Amino acid sequence: MAMVSDAPKGNFRLSMLIYDTRYRSITIQVIVLGLFIAFVAWLLMNLQANLAAKDKDISYNFLFNRAGYDIDQQLIPYTNDSTHGRALFVGLFNTLAVSIAACFAATLIGVTAGVLRLSKNWIVGRLMTVYVEVFRNVPLLLWILLAFSIFAQVMPEPKDFKVTQEMVDQGLEPPVQKIFFDSIAITNRGTNVPAPVLDRPLGSFLVLDVPINLSVLAAIAVILGSFWVNSRIRASAKAIQEDTGFRPVTWWKSLLVLIVPITALLLALGFHWEIPAFAVGENGVSKGFNFVGGISLAHSFTALFLALSIYHGTYIAEAVRAGILAISRGQTEAAYALGMRPNRTMNLIILPQALRVIVPPLISQYLNITKNSTLGMAISYLDLKGTLGGITLNQTGRELECMLLMMLIYLFLSLTISVGMNIFNNSVKLKER
Amino acid sequence: MKKSVFLGTLVATTVLSGAVFAATLDDVKARGELLCGANTGLTGFAAPDANGEYQGFDAALCKAVAAAVLGDPTKVKFVPLTGETRFTALSSGEVDLLVRNSTWTYSRDSDLKFDFVAVNYYDGQGFMVKKELGVASAKELDGATVCIQTGTTTELNLADFFKSNNITYTPVTVVDDTEAANQYIAGACDAYTTDASGLAATRATLADAENHIILPEIISKEPLGPVVRHGDNNWGDIVRWTYYSLLIAEEKGITKANLEEVAASTTDPETRRLLGLEGEMGVMMGLDNNWAKNAIAVSGNYGEIFEANLGTSTPIGLARGLNALWTQGGLQYAPPVR
Numbered sequence: 001m002a003m004v005s006d007a008p009k010g011n012f013r014l015s016m017l018i019y020d021t022r023y024r025s026i027t028i029q030v031i032v033l034g035l036f037i038a039f040v041a042w043l044l045m046n047l048q049a050n051l052a053a054k055d056k057d058i059s060y061n062f063l064f065n066r067a068g069y070d071i072d073q074q075l076i077p078y079t080n081d082s083t084h085g086r087a088l089f090v091g092l093f094n095t096l097a098v099s100i101a102a103c104f105a106a107t108l109i110g111v112t113a114g115v116l117r118l119s120k121n122w123i124v125g126r127l128m129t130v131y132v133e134v135f136r137n138v139p140l141l142l143w144i145l146l147a148f149s150i151f152a153q154v155m156p157e158p159k160d161f162k163v164t165q166e167m168v169d170q171g172l173e174p175p176v177q178k179i180f181f182d183s184i185a186i187t188n189r190g191t192n193v194p195a196p197v198l199d200r201p202l203g204s205f206l207v208l209d210v211p212i213n214l215s216v217l218a219a220i221a222v223i224l225g226s227f228w229v230n231s232r233i234r235a236s237a238k239a240i241q242e243d244t245g246f247r248p249v250t251w252w253k254s255l256l257v258l259i260v261p262i263t264a265l266l267l268a269l270g271f272h273w274e275i276p277a278f279a280v281g282e283n284g285v286s287k288g289f290n291f292v293g294g295i296s297l298a299h300s301f302t303a304l305f306l307a308l309s310i311y312h313g314t315y316i317a318e319a320v321r322a323g324i325l326a327i328s329r330g331q332t333e334a335a336y337a338l339g340m341r342p343n344r345t346m347n348l349i350i351l352p353q354a355l356r357v358i359v360p361p362l363i364s365q366y367l368n369i370t371k372n373s374t375l376g377m378a379i380s381y382l383d384l385k386g387t388l389g390g391i392t393l394n395q396t397g398r399e400l401e402c403m404l405l406m407m408l409i410y411l412f413l414s415l416t417i418s419v420g421m422n423i424f425n426n427s428v429k430l431k432e433r
Numbered sequence: 434m435k436k437s438v439f440l441g442t443l444v445a446t447t448v449l450s451g452a453v454f455a456a457t458l459d460d461v462k463a464r465g466e467l468l469c470g471a472n473t474g475l476t477g478f479a480a481p482d483a484n485g486e487y488q489g490f491d492a493a494l495c496k497a498v499a500a501a502v503l504g505d506p507t508k509v510k511f512v513p514l515t516g517e518t519r520f521t522a523l524s525s526g527e528v529d530l531l532v533r534n535s536t537w538t539y540s541r542d543s544d545l546k547f548d549f550v551a552v553n554y555y556d557g558q559g560f561m562v563k564k565e566l567g568v569a570s571a572k573e574l575d576g577a578t579v580c581i582q583t584g585t586t587t588e589l590n591l592a593d594f595f596k597s598n599n600i601t602y603t604p605v606t607v608v609d610d611t612e613a614a615n616q617y618i619a620g621a622c623d624a625y626t627t628d629a630s631g632l633a634a635t636r637a638t639l640a641d642a643e644n645h646i647i648l649p650e651i652i653s654k655e656p657l658g659p660v661v662r663h664g665d666n667n668w669g670d671i672v673r674w675t676y677y678s679l680l681i682a683e684e685k686g687i688t689k690a691n692l693e694e695v696a697a698s699t700t701d702p703e704t705r706r707l708l709g710l711e712g713e714m715g716v717m718m719g720l721d722n723n724w725a726k727n728a729i730a731v732s733g734n735y736g737e738i739f740e741a742n743l744g745t746s747t748p749i750g751l752a753r754g755l756n757a758l759w760t761q762g763g764l765q766y767a768p769p770v771r
């Protein structure tokens with residue numbers, strides 16, 4: 001304030017824009033902004049001129065044309081007759097699937113490893129140090145390739161699970177058997193797991209061409225309802241405990257409420273598992289090239305998922321360790337003085353406070369997982385980069401359009417994650433009253 | 434003043450960057466080297482030999498163009514490209530010419546703004562499977578897992594073939610031939626599908642080639658040929674006529690061995706025009722008059738190149754078939770040099 005009134009009240013001269021500190025910073029900002037706009041304009045003009053020179057235009061019409069290629073893993077219905085736009089969404093959902101799964105797994109691994117790394121047990125602590133240092137210091141891409149080639153090279157071929165005529169004649173078994181009660185088959189192509197099937201499904205309806213499964217909705221509703229009722233039971237038990245000092249036994253009620261309704265629903269819908277198996281011809285000889293039935297998870301998914309979660313788990317572990325170390329030792333001692341056991345001290349006193357330190361780096365790890373899922377292209381995982389930025393781009397030759405659209409989508413994904421996690425961060429951060 | 438300088442620079446840069454592609458011939462001459470987009474490695478077509486030098490049917494065409502333009506077949510740099518990267522590389526000017534088993538299709542010609550200047554190999558898509566599968570026809574592949582190179586025409590043909598035969602498959606997308614072969618050998622896919630010539634070439638490199646068969650079905654037309662950017666017609670002419678000069682050489686019986694002898698003694702007017710003994714043929718395209726002679730001198734005529742790299746005497750063992758000269762019942766036909 002004082003500075004402004006002290007300033008000389010002379011006429012405004014142009015040179016003051018540079019020599020007068022009141023204006024200089026504004027001048028500089030205007031110049032920088034001007035340069036920036038000029039740079040962007042130059043880029044755009046360059047783009048336009050080059051496109052014109054090559055006789056190309058910018059058009060997104062290809063998104064509505066037939067894609068013509070097949071995708072091995074799809075979460076929404078897709079055939080080669082679907083459009084490129086649809087393929088984009090198949091890819092996007094594949095990106096989301098692997099990213100979300102990896103975020104969960106990385107958090108689990110990271111929190112466990114971070115806590116254990118501080119363990120008083122020397123071996124456990126060292127083991128976690130080795131895990132963190134080894135996985136963090138080798139590029140992610142190598143882990144992805146390694147995981148994939150282990151699956152592809154070590155696992156048996158599907159044909160090794162087949163029963164041949166000779167085996168039938170001599171009463172032999174195929175060289176390899178399914179694992180886990182004869183229900184899961186891991187081949188060098190993928191993991192075949194049982195699929196949940198309903199004999200009497202509730203049907204489905206289409207929203208924007210995507211089928212919404214009513215049976216799944218019903219199951220989710222029943223489960224949520226059960227949890228809600230359960231929380232009421234516990235709340236009332238707590239109220240009674242507070243009133244009388246005596247906590248009524250609730251476990252059997254909880255169990256009943258949580259298990260009976262969903263079981264009843266599943267029974268009513270005729271739920272059972274469809275086990276992957278080879279088609280069988282007469283006298284028990286297996287036919288076909290692959291397991292049929294069940295769900296087949298391609299190794300590109302599994303390998304990408306494993307590599308992402310284990311690699312990013314190390315960073316989360318470090319964030320968790322830093323968060324815990326940031327909580328003063330006095331907190332632990334105070335908890336011990338009150339007679340709390342180490343486990344409860346960690347869960348109730350330390351971790352909640354540590355969250356404030358942990359969440360911001362956690363956000364950036366989630367962002368990294370999502371962005372790094374594009375590395376799946378090395379093992380032909382058909383995510384957004386694989387469909388829109390890979391096959392579609394190639395078959396249509398619309399490089400610029402595909403790249404821009406893809407960048408926009410990743411930007412949108414990242415911003416969404418950021419916003420979501422920041423809301424969470426605000427809810428856990430220290431509230432100063 | 435400043436503003437006009439700035440704008441001037443802007444316009445100049447833009448015009449310059451726009452004009453970069455206009456005269457490929459001048460660029461190649463100025464650089465003293467031809468940039469040829471090639472396979473990452475497909476024995477017989479284009480693959481580095483023990484000395485790291487590219488050899489093969491497609492590579493020979495690149496060398497012939499280099500000889501025609503620069504007078505020296507060694508002045509060519511091979512840029513390995515996958516099915517996915519090849520067209521971007523060509524249209525961005527990273528290579529002057531693409532000879533990489535590329536199929537001439539309508540949309541590549543029109544929408545991608547390329548010119549396919551000739552067809553150096555008439556091909557079609559096939560399937561390779563292990564003999565032990567006991568499959569005799571591609572129609573028996575219902576439910577199979579199929580390895581397929583991404584960014585290719587074969588990717589689309591595959592989908593169409595299975596659809597029209599009402600059978601299903603699981604695609605395993607791979608980026609190049611080496612990866613495809615690895616996956617196929619490891620049993621990650623039951624069948625490998627690509628151009629039949631490529632299959633024969635891949636099969637020849639397998640340690641146990643006799644245990645693999647190429648199924649009889651040819652499910653598409655794959656005219657493979659050299660590609661240039663749309664718009665530089667003179668450059669397109671140079672590549673086209675370099676290729677034709679090799680065909681005409683075969684037609685006229687001019688080989689690598691007898692080239693000098695023919696040049697010294699021939700009285701046939703077309704041969705004389707081709708070899709630059711008469712007229713100003715090369716100059717019309719901005720080249721030396723002995724351009725074609727230089728091109729033929731590299732690895733001989735079309736037939737010689739075919740036999741040396743793909744023919745029945747090689748492990749790949751492809752017959753000329755459609756690629757015989759028109760005089761021998763094939764489709765290879767060059768317009769007259771006149």
Ligand SMILES: N[C@@H](CCC(=O)N[C@@H](CS)C(=O)NCC(=O)O)C(=O)O
Binds near residue numbers: 537584627
């Ligand atoms: N002709 C098809 C396929 C071309 C293609 O990718 N061919 C394979 C096998 S014939 C190849 O050249 N592979 C060698 C490599 O990946 O470097 C096209 O133009 O799209």
